Amino acid sequence: MIFLRRQLPLLITFVAGVVFAAQYYVPHPTSELMLTEVTKWLQIISGFALVLGVTSLFHIHAVKIRRKEPGWAYSLILYGGILGTIAAGFSYSFTAGQWVNGKETINGIVTAFGWIYSDMMVPLQGTMFAILAFFIASAAYRSFRARSREAALLLIAAIIVMMGRVPLGEMLLPVSGDVTQWILNVLNAAVRRAILIGISLGAVALSLKIIFGMERAYLGGGKE
Amino acid sequence: MTFAERMLHIDRRIIFLVIGVCTLLPLLYPVGLAIKVSPEVRGVHDYIESLPEGSVFLLSMDFDPASKPELQPQAVALLRHAFKKNLRVIGMTLWVTGTGLADLVVSQAAQEMGKVNGKDYVFLGWSPGVGSLIITMGQDLYKAFPSDYNNQPTRELAVLKGIQTLRDVNYVVSLAAGTAGIESWYVYGKDKYKFELGGGCTGVIAPGLYPLLRSGQINGLIGGLRGAAEYETLIGQKGRAVAGMDAQSATHVAIIMLVILCNVFYLLIRTSRGQSGQPRG
């Protein structure tokens, strides 16, 4: 049992990791076929993982409703949103004359599911992020100070790029467009490249540690 | 509290109001300032321009409603261009919550240009897996998408005739709002299956993509609403992006003013403190 619970997952990780890393260097059709098959599997499994991610949400809000914790009415709204959307997703569209089956439109006719999507989800999510426009302005006003040489540099770069990205800015300060191009293409690219290299080394190290069983956090929980 | 201090600690809701007004007014009363085209955007445009009729163009709309205002105009402009050039268009998305949006964009653009689903274009919809999805498409497109968004078996579609894998696609453009997007298409796709790749993205992630642009891993980059406006200018069909640029101008200049004001007040406080011998904040 201990083997099944502890060693087997590590063994599977090791074999899968080594085989699919090695696959990269083997161009033979046999190896390509294996890659096709397994990536197709992985696609399906990641669908299951997606479901797994949302279920904890179900659980948390169910507890809130059961215990009538403060704000449990909002949890009911959340449940209503989930169930209503699912119901719409599998309803029958009389105008289109067929089952909706998760289609927003059928031959150009908007379904109930599509209605929920474009008239609820799109404005809700869009506005959530639109709020940030206000906060970025307020952050710019209240925190963007030339406290030090570094902060001053950040500030100047930000102002130039802001000028250079909009027509009015380019009109007021014609050179800003070219300077913005240069900052983005050279200075910014250099920094991003260094960061990318650093992150990639970290990612490769992490992947190697996972394959060789030194990093096991992904197996979830410390309890055996 | 001095005047400068009071101004620095002003209720942020006043700033919110300023931004709101700066956005609203130009939308109601547009001016129409000229837009200069950058080489990054031209890269994508010129490549599509160079493709012969009937070439295969895959547009992956990797964003969700949160980035709709930035990336939808890009998608519309690209599709109009591709349809005008009579390319065979394949639409898809890597983001599940973007499926409805992507479907709408493709079908509307197709309708506008008089294109027929299944013959001139296809919308494949969404499929899970990101990296593994792209690899599967590179190995066998029909395994990744046995049927399209409208449940038509993909093997029977006229538009996909002669296309077996991503190797047969001439140009892929990913419009990305995050890491499941341009980077994934490069690392798991272009790197091995050798199609040409272009990108469009939100302003948030654009600076991070410049290393890929410089090294030629992508042959062009449409950045944010400004990029979309440039593309609209290039194909001569002004749309939502160009319309939004006036508001952008106003808010950007407003923010620059705010930053300058903030620093003026900050300097005032610092100099007055320096004179009265108080410790610096």
Added chain:
Amino acid sequence: MLRPLAVLVCLCLFPLTAPEAGAQQAFAPPQNLRVIDTPSDSGEGLTVLWARAGYDAPEVRYQIMLGDGAEKKMVAEFPADSHYVRDSRWPWWTRVDRPDAHQFNLKSGKGLELKNGTPYAVAVAVVKGAERVEAAPVQAVPAPNWVNWNQMNNLLLVLLFGAVVFGSIRAAKRREIFLRRIPGLDAVDEAIGRATELGKPILYLTGAGDMSEPSTIAAAVILGRVAKRVAAYETDLLVPHRDPIVMAVCQEITKQSYLEAGKPDVFREDSNFFITTDQFSYTAAVDGIMLRRKPAANFFMGSYFAEALLLTETGASTGAIQIAGTDSDHQLPFFVTTCDYTLIGEELYAASAYLSREPIQLGTLRGQDFGKAFILVVLALGTLLATVGVLFATDLPMIVLDLFKDLK
């Protein structure tokens, strides 16, 4: 294995800029035509090679003719001064001819079909104005290969880097390894000190990630240190969470820190509490806490998304000292502007390794440092060699530079 070696020897022995292949301008068919199965590929590909000619010029064109027994058709046409071996993006160790010979790859796809195991006859013709001459066709059979030799530099780097990382981890297990002081950690102590003076609580966020993300782990480790200080000063600690598992882990860590500080009696179970998993309700709730309790210090460690600015801007408005540490590079500009101190990217991991002293973490960090040092050397040396290559018009530096190219 011998072939790459042989090529290397040839490269060193023969001058790379070859003599004009016969000064004759006569219009002869392409010389030394060879057709081979493309090496290092998945099959369905042939490589055509022929010698460079005196008439190679933009206005002269080569045509590649492909026949599968019955008929012969043209599959490619290009200017005669293109498609040299040196343009092929094959490294020196897989080159099949001298760099100045011509090379053209035929591959299935985009209208062309080559089948494995079927013999094909390939010919090359040269066209100049109305003149056209063709070399005698050569036969070859495409076949798949088991190893892609072009990518061996990639494999070599994986093995090398792997060995360095595991070596460093082993070394770290045996002896203490040096790690430089992280200035951000001093700022942490300062902030806690100030909170104590003011008698206000401290807010600590662990980010949006779950326990499998390195940044969350680092955030939990740093929380341990913060909790220990907080316990010593008996300041209030508030840790709102977005993930139930992270909360459970952090509760344990906090408890342990209070024990170590000798203050188990002041430990409160509810200093770690769960709010909700979704981004914006969590943000709204934390903003509420900031406005109501006015913490003296806010810590933002771990991974963050768009909510970062909503949190730090509100925090800044309450006048708290703010310290951030994140590897979410897209949010770094906002942390840097709105926080007093920010641990940038890998600094977060380093801070956590510095505090935890765990050999695996320390060793990995050291291994990555070696990796970076190696890349620095390659960048410096590579630039030097590439410059020498241009100044002296030689291909010799390619022997080194090819090793660090991404080749297919």
Added chain:
Amino acid sequence: MPFETLLGAWVATGLTLFIFTFLYQDNPLFKLAEHLYVGVSVGYTIVKVYDTVIVRLLYEPMVNQGDWSLLVPLGIGMLMLARYFPKIAWLSRIAFAFIVGVGSGLAIPRIISSYILKQVEDTVRPLASLASGGGPTFTYNLLDPASNLNALVLLIGVVSVLFYFFFSIEHTGPVRVAARTGILFLMIAFGAAFGYTVMARMSLLIGRFTDLIEFADPRYGRATLWLLLATVATLIASGARRRDHPPGGG
């Protein structure tokens, strides 16, 4: 105008305004819209996953084309769900082990190729180029990203930032100079990113305002204006209630 379009306009406008109330302060209208948002997006994801994964990728190929090898991913997927049953929860580890193993294996060579080799290759550029006459020269056009001067600046940037992220040596002497240069480069890049992001966030706001303006049209029964009034009234009412009964916590 069809009824559902009209209703859609009103719902979309109402929800947009509810979210915007957060700018004033956290309030019940915002919370309502926020929870609805989470619910709808979870519901949407579930429907899409079912339709795509279960129907299109699993059921149809198995039943219509007899591709029974798909039972393997189905089985592994089911193992993941074992997480919910404490007795057999450990089975889910096998599924995770497989996914993480394959994922790590796929990632290693690809990361090295795209993010290390490719980036190094593009940074290593000659600091001289051939002039049209044939002799070597140094090009210093800042606007041409491929000029020698820019190649040099790029090299300095990459090297100094890499130095900043060195942890096993103390930042003293020349290393300190390099690391300080690195931080200056970092700050410029952050500033550029900040500037660029302003545009991104403003675009979202413009997008929402465009919709609000459209729905203020008489065709939609001036939805925006009426709902704006209603929202403000509710905010004032809830503000008054809050002053009477201050909330206990949470």
